Amino acid sequence: MATVYSVHPDNPQPNRIEEIKRDLQNGALILYPTDTVYAIGCDITVKSAVQRVRQIKRLSNDKPLTFLCPSLSNISAYATVSDSAYRIIRHLIPGPYTFLLPATKLVPKLVMDPKRKTTGIRVPDNRVCLKLLEALGNPIISTSAHVPTEEEREEYMGKAELFDLVENFVDVIVDTDKEPGYLVSTILDLTSDYPEVVRQGQGWDKVSPWVPEVS
Numbered sequence: 001m002a003t004v005y006s007v008h009p010d011n012p013q014p015n016r017i018e019e020i021k022r023d024l025q026n027g028a029l030i031l032y033p034t035d036t037v038y039a040i041g042c043d044i045t046v047k048s049a050v051q052r053v054r055q056i057k058r059l060s061n062d063k064p065l066t067f068l069c070p071s072l073s074n075i076s077a078y079a080t081v082s083d084s085a086y087r088i089i090r091h092l093i094p095g096p097y098t099f100l101l102p103a104t105k106l107v108p109k110l111v112m113d114p115k116r117k118t119t120g121i122r123v124p125d126n127r128v129c130l131k132l133l134e135a136l137g138n139p140i141i142s143t144s145a146h147v148p149t150e151e152e153r154e155e156y157m158g159k160a161e162l163f164d165l166v167e168n169f170v171d172v173i174v175d176t177d178k179e180p181g182y183l184v185s186t187i188l189d190l191t192s193d194y195p196e197v198v199r200q201g202q203g204w205d206k207v208s209p210w211v212p213e214v215s
Helices: 014-025 047-057 072-078 083-092 127-136 150-155 159-166
Strands: 003-006 030-033 038-041 066-068 097-102 118-122 172-175 186-189 196-199
Touching: 003 014, 014 030, 014 127, 014 172, 030 127, 030 159, 038 047, 038 159, 072 083, 072 118, 083 097, 159 172
Parallel strands: 003 172, 030 172, 066 118, 097 186
Antiparallel strands: 030 038, 097 118, 186 196
8 A cells, every 4th residue: 555645736845755755765666746647656776666667567678768857957967968959958848848868877777768778858847746856866767657548538537546546556646636637748859960759748839949840
């Protein structure tokens, strides 16, 4: 049975953030809200926790995992950011965007794409996420929990149902008293000089001014 922490969405209580941070450092898996959907995550440096995330999501080791960073400067520690990629990222973060970038040696092999040596990074526009990242000092894995397609919107899973579904698979549930979102992030491949849109998602309308190729 997972431990549930009630956290204020706009002013996260420091003591709650500290408790969740300690849990993450000890290898806990958490279900937590982002600026897009509820996500399952862990401390990127705890290998056993990353492996558990893969097992829950039934992902093979050649499938990369996305993780959260608090800022552009932090992204630069985990990915090689070209000048053109820098300009795009700077104008879109924080927000509902996932950037595919060449990974540095700080990214664990269990997280990156082993063939392309790339990684997916987000800077979320969410106070709880940013406070957790600040307290932890490491990126947090962010793989979506149940996310229906747009056609399945009428069957959208609410918070209570989602919590019931995952409470036996995660160690911590972060509850901000808000219903989960259902729109996923927009994914941009910035591994070359020619940005590529991998997936249109939330925030799509803000992409074209910075990625002329898709306007």
